[in-house]
Amino acid sequence: MKTGRDVTQTGLYASSCCLAETGLRKDAMFPRCPKCLALTVWMVVTTPVAPKDKKAA
Numbered sequence: 001m002k003t004g005r006d007v008t009q010t011g012l013y014a015s016s017c018c019l020a021e022t023g024l025r026k027d028a029m030f031p032r033c034p035k036c037l038a039l040t041v042w043m044v045v046t047t048p049v050a051p052k053d054k055k056a057a
């Protein structure tokens with residue numbers, strides 16, 4: 001997800017350039033990297049509804 005794109009899922013994201021983590025909400029816009037202020041690509045760190053770890057609760 002690049003800077004300027006819409007956030008499709010609320011969660012914690014990290015910039016690919018500096019690994020600066022920031023929480024973003026759905027329908028917000030991906031910002032520039034908060035550290036180096038460059039256009040960047042955001043990687044998902046965690047999402048609150050990701051059912052990837054389905055252990056017995």
Ligand SMILES: [Zn+2]
Pocket residue numbers: 015017018019020033034035036037038040
């Ligand atoms: Zn950066």
